[in-house]
Amino acid sequence: MYSVQLELIHPRDDFDSACDIYHRCRAVGLTIRGLPDCLIAAMVARCELAVLHNDRDFAQMAAVIGFAEAPGSLVVT
Numbered sequence: 001m002y003s004v005q006l007e008l009i010h011p012r013d014d015f016d017s018a019c020d021i022y023h024r025c026r027a028v029g030l031t032i033r034g035l036p037d038c039l040i041a042a043m044v045a046r047c048e049l050a051v052l053h054n055d056r057d058f059a060q061m062a063a064v065i066g067f068a069e070a071p072g073s074l075v076v077t
Helices: 011-027 035-047 056-065
Strands: none
Touching (some): 011 035
């Protein structure tokens, strides 16, 4: 049986963090294709969770801001 952890958006913190993540990625030459991905990454970083993904944007953001990636996530080479 799986347990599910539900996290809510903290509008004041998470939206500002999402914009910061987008700008930090742009500063090192990476273009994130969607701001919703940045919002998810901001929540993952705030909650200190790992994200399971199959998306190069998450792999790039993880390299820039350092959130955890779950085993089985896409590996960008």
